[in-house]
Amino acid sequence: MGETPPAATPMSKIQRNLLCTPGGGAKFKEEKIRVTVRMRPLNRKEQAMYDLIAWECLDEHSIIFKNPNQDRPVTPYTFDKVFAPSCSTQKVYEEGARDVALSALSGINATIFAYGQTSSGKTFTMRGITENAIKDIYNYINNKPERHFILKFAALEIYNETVIDLLNRESGPLRLLDDPERGTIVEKLNEEVAKDGQHLRHLIGICEAQRQVGETALNDKSSRSHQIVRLTLESSLRESSGHVKSYVASLNFVDLAGSERISQTNTCGVRLKEGNHINRSLLTLATVIRKLSGGKRGHIPYRDSKLTRILQSSIGGNARTAIICTISPSLSHVEQTKNTLTFATSAKEVVNNARVNMVVSDKTLVRQLQKEVARLEGELRSPELSSSSSCLRSLLAEKELKITQMEKDMEDLRRQRDLAQSQLELERRANKVHKGSNDHGSSVVRCLSFPEENESAIGKHTPDRRKVVGRQAMLKNLLASPDPSILVGEIRKLEHRQLQLCEDANRALEVLHKDFATHNLGNQETAETMSKVLSEIKDLVIAGSSPEEIVTADKADLMKKISQLKNQGNTIASLERKLENVQKSIDKLVSTFGTEETPDSKTQLRRKKILPFTLSNSPNMQHIIRAPCSPLSSSCKAMEPEIENRVPTNNNIGGGTVARLHKDNPRKGDESCNSILSREGSPAARQSKSVDVKKIQKMFKNAAEENIKSFKVYVTELKELVAKLHYQKQLLVCQVLELEANKSANEETDTTGGSPVPWEFLFEQQRQQIIMLWHLCHISLVHRTQFYLLLRGDPSDRIYMEVEFRRLTWLEQHLAELGNASPALLGDEPAGHVSASIRALRQEREYLAKRVNSKLTAEERELLYAKWEVPPVGKQRRLQFINKLWTDPYDMHHVQESAEIVAKLIDFCGSDENSKDMFELNFASPYNKKTWGGWNFISNLLNL
Ligand SMILES: Nc1ncnc2c1ncn2[C@@H]1O[C@H](COP(=O)(O)OP(=O)(O)OP(=O)(O)O)[C@@H](O)[C@H]1O
Known part of the structure; x- marks a missing residue:
């Protein structure tokens, strides 16, 4: 059997009823405990002792103590019913318990118990009550064929505060459990279904037999425990009726142990112990009743005894309760009777809240829910939708509208994507066509362009702006594409192209490096030449006031040479034009002398027309090749004496300076050149020119043929090297300006005898410009310091100042040009070489910071820190200090102090006049340090 609470309706079934019975509701009914008093007759012992009857039933509701001396009036006790000794148990049941007992058949818990000494x-009364109730219950059941009843029986006793299952005493003491839904339940209490009345009586009989009974002085068969017989009645209408309501209720028959006075019962030992437990539990019951009767809802000590715990729902709870207080009429038990009547008086004031426990079985519930679901489904399918269905329908329509709109949007996006792809394809084709038409030029420029896929030729002369714009448009189209996968795919393709470009660019860079190595060689030669020139210039400056003729002659020669250089204005274009003039001159000569045309001569003529050249260029070519050069300008002007464009009729070609340079640097082709010059300059040749025209013509033809082969090589080299001359020419111009300035000063001094040009003013002005350029070009602090401290405004410093200024001016422009052309600028990043310069400067500052402690005393350091506003506390104070040096090109005081500090850190005294030489021609092109920075991939730019 499962757990069966002995005195409470299963809460789960009650709650299920309350929750699942639509509209059924729970009908609570407040009702006071029915309290009746039954007074037994005097028993034989009482009669034998001639005990007096002390109580009188005034009527069916009142009982009064009969005062033997009649002096004091007594107050009768009034109850629901008072049964005189002559009343039968039947009557007690019918008038005191029947309706309560039968409440269980209607789903109301009911409890009937007897209380008394x-x-x-x-026991006598409860046996009768139970028997009558069973009889009535079965009579009721039998009279309700439309309902199905299940009657379950359980019984327990509380003996010495131990709960015993009377159907299975061997199971031992039972525990009471507190269930939040079901209340107090008796764990593992057997419950047996009563098949019928007879079976029920049999079960009851078994329990009575199991109950603890003992003999006392007052009762031969005194009950020594509280007994609770529980009948659980479940009733439901039979399925054929179509109803679903069912009831369940418990009907408790409680036969309490009687209170007893030890003095009267003469108990000891076990009985005394039993009596103590009985009295204690009854006292608790009386307390609970008393408290409940007072209407106070404070603490009710149900838990003080197992009796009150089990009967909790029956005393002030969900049950109808009837208490039959039994009393003895004997005068000898007046006090016990008064106590019972007092208890009864209290009990009759206790109010219960009984309700009908209507339940729905799981099977019935499922069936009911299925019907409800079917009904709702029918409503949904019905055209006559309810208001909620209409709301759902409008919501669905709104959703469908949104879906339709979204589909339209998606279609628009697809069209935009297709359009972008078409534009991309058109752009691709356009770029391919464009690429095919511009597939020329140097590899150096190509690396700075933005070439297309499958582009294999060397790049163009200049970056194709239109192509870049087209690519930007293409990127915009791609970014506007609604399909990210297409974007990513296209970008990956572009990255692939960029990788190819990177390889091409690296190859172009190699070419550039080789080119520059050649340039460096020429630059060294140029430096040597320039050193000589500068030496001459310095000598000239120093000897500016010398009257010696030889110096004047040298000065005149140098001025003449520089004037030539200044006026040449050679460019590669002008050189080529001059070469074309030479060709024309040769052609003219050939045509002049070519009166007899043989097949050979025609062939030669055609070949000369294709590749005309004059031998007179050879020595000049060497001069140009060995001239100072720069790798950076494509519009440089070459130094070429005008005489070189004429027909070689003069054997003084090249002049003294050129001849000297030529001698210092013999080159390939000199031999043939000298050979021809020798022939042209000999008297025999001049004689034959006037005599043997054909011979002269043939000579020219052969000479031209001889040099035509080397002409192409020469032109190629010329194009490369002439382009490198621009920078060195600037230096020469610088020197020219300096010489002119000196010359003007000298002439002005000579002619006017006035004061010289205020060099100090010019010095300060130029130095400020140089300082600014140092700052802009991120020049080494050590270099700045040395230059600043060495060049203090001496007239001899003019050339160094001019060189430094020119160098820095060129460098600043060069950095700007490279920065503008650098692909790295596509990512808005500083040019690689600028970054390298900044990095190098930072490293230099770190180097200087490390020397602070060793070169400056602690006192000096703190003074400087304070002066330069370095925080007194913090990390890297030395580097903070160094980072403040050479940072303000406008403040000459700042520059002066910065230079002095750096000089101290590097142990530079600045007194060596020869140290100025380090600033003459110490030109290091940024190309020496330039490294290929790689490409910025589109994906990185787009943060993909
Ligand atoms: N109304 C009555 N009419 C005739 N005899 C009665 C009546 N009530 C009780 N008796 C008799 O009195 C005796 C004691 O009765 P009972 O055992 O029922 O008392 P009790 O209250 O149960 O005592 P205890 O508390 O000790 O069990 C029994 O022999 C019983 O037959």
Whole structure:
């Protein structure tokens, strides 16, 4: 059997009823405990002792103590019913318990118990009540064929505060459990279904037999425990009726042990112990009743005894309760009777809240829910939708509208994507066509362009702006594409192209490096030449006031040479034009002398027309090749004497300076050149020119043929090297300006005898410009310091100042040009070489910071820190200090102090006049340090 609470309706079933019975509701009914008093007759012992009857039933509701001396009036006790000794148990049941007992058949819990002193007739009464109730219950059941009843039986006793299952005493003491839904339940209490009345009586009989009974002085068969017989009645209408309501209720028959006075019962030992437990539990019951009767809802000590715990729902709870208080009429038990009546008086004030426990079985519930679901589904399918269905329908329509709009949007996006792809394809084709038409030029420029896929030729002369714009448009189209996968795919393709470009660019860079190595060689030669020139210039400056003729002659020669250089204005274009003039001159000569045309001569003529050249260029070519050069300008002007464009009729070609340079640097082709010059300059040749025209013509033809082969090589080299001359020419111009300035100063001094040009003013002005350029070009602090401290405004410093200024001016422009052309600028990043310069400067500052502690005393350091506003506390104070040096090009005081500090850190005294030489021609092109920075991939730019 499962757990069966002995005195409470299963809460789960009650709650299920309350929750699942639509519209059924729970009908609560407040009702006071029915309290009746039954007074037994005097038993034989009482009669034998001639005990007096102390109580009189005034009527069916009142009982009064009969005062033997009649002096004091007594107050009768009034109850629902008072049964005189002559009343039968049947009547007690019918008038005191029947309606309560039968409430269980209607789903209301019911409890009927007897309370009174020992031997007052409780057991006697309850047996009769139970029997009558069973009889009535089965009579009711039998009279309700439309309902199906299940009657379950359980019984327990509380003996010495131990709960015993009377159907299975061997199971031992049972525990009471507190269930939040079901209340107090008796764990593992057997419950047996009563098949019928007879079976039920049999079960009851078994329990009575199991109950603890003992003999006392007052009762031969005194109950020594509280007994609770529980009938659980479940009733439901039969399925054929179509109803679903069912009821469940418990009907408790409680036969309490009687209170007893030890003095009267003469108990000891076990009985005394039993009596103590009985009295204690009854006292708790009386307390609970008393408290409940007072209407106070404070603490009710249900838990003080197992009796009150089990009967909790029956005393002030969900049950109808009837208490039959049994009393003895004997005068000898007046005090016990008064106590019972007092208890009864309290009990009759206790109000219960009984309700009908209507339940729905799981099977019935499922069936009911299925019907409800079917009904709702029918409503949904019905055209006559309810208001909620209409709301759902409008919501669905709104959703469908949104879906339709989204589909339209998606279609628009697809069209935009297709359009972008078409534009991309058109752009691709356009770029391919464009690429095919511009597939020329140097590899150096190509690396700075933005070439297309499958582009294999060397790049163009200049970056194709239109192509870049087209690519930007293409990127915009791609970014506007609604399909990210297409974007990513296209970008990956572009990255692939960029990788190819990177390889091409690296190859172009190699070419550039080789080119520059050649340039460096020429630059060294140029430096040597320039050193000589500068030496001459310095000598000239120093000897500016010398009257010696030889110096004047040298000065005149140098001025003449420089004037030539200044006026040449050679460019590669002008050189080529001059070469074309030479060709024309040769052609003219050939045509002049070519009166007889043989097949050979025609062939030669055609070949000369294709590749005309004059031998007179050879020595000049060497001069140009060995001239100072720069790798950076494509519009440089070459130094070429005008005489070189004429027909070689003069054997003084090249002049003294050129001849000297030529001698210092012999080159390939000199031999043939000298050979021809020798022939042209000999008297025999001049004689034959006037005599043998054909011979002269043939000579020219052969000479031209001889040099035509080397002409192409020469032109190629010329194009490369002439382009490198621009920078060195600037230096020469610088020197020219300096010489002119000196010359003007000298002439002005000579002619006017006035004061010289205020060099100090010019010095300060130029130095400020140089300082600014140092700052802009991120020049080494050590270099700045040395230059600043060495060049203090001496007239001899003019050339160094001019060189430094020119160098820095060129460098600043060069950095700007490279920065503008650098692909790295596509990512808005500083040019690689600028970054390298900044990095190098930072490293230099770190180097200087490390020397602070060793070169400056602690006192000096703190003074400087304070002066330069370095925080007194913090990390890297030395580097903070160094980072403040050479940072303000406008403040000359700042520059002066910065230079002095750096000089101290590097142990530079600045007194060596020869140290100025380090600033003459110490030109290091940024190309020496330039490294290929790689490409910025589109994906990186787009943060993909
Ligand atoms: N109303 C009555 N009419 C005739 N005899 C009665 C009546 N009530 C009780 N008796 C008799 O009194 C005796 C004691 O009765 P009972 O055992 O029922 O008392 P009790 O209250 O149950 O005592 P205890 O508390 O000790 O069990 C029994 O022999 C019983 O037959």
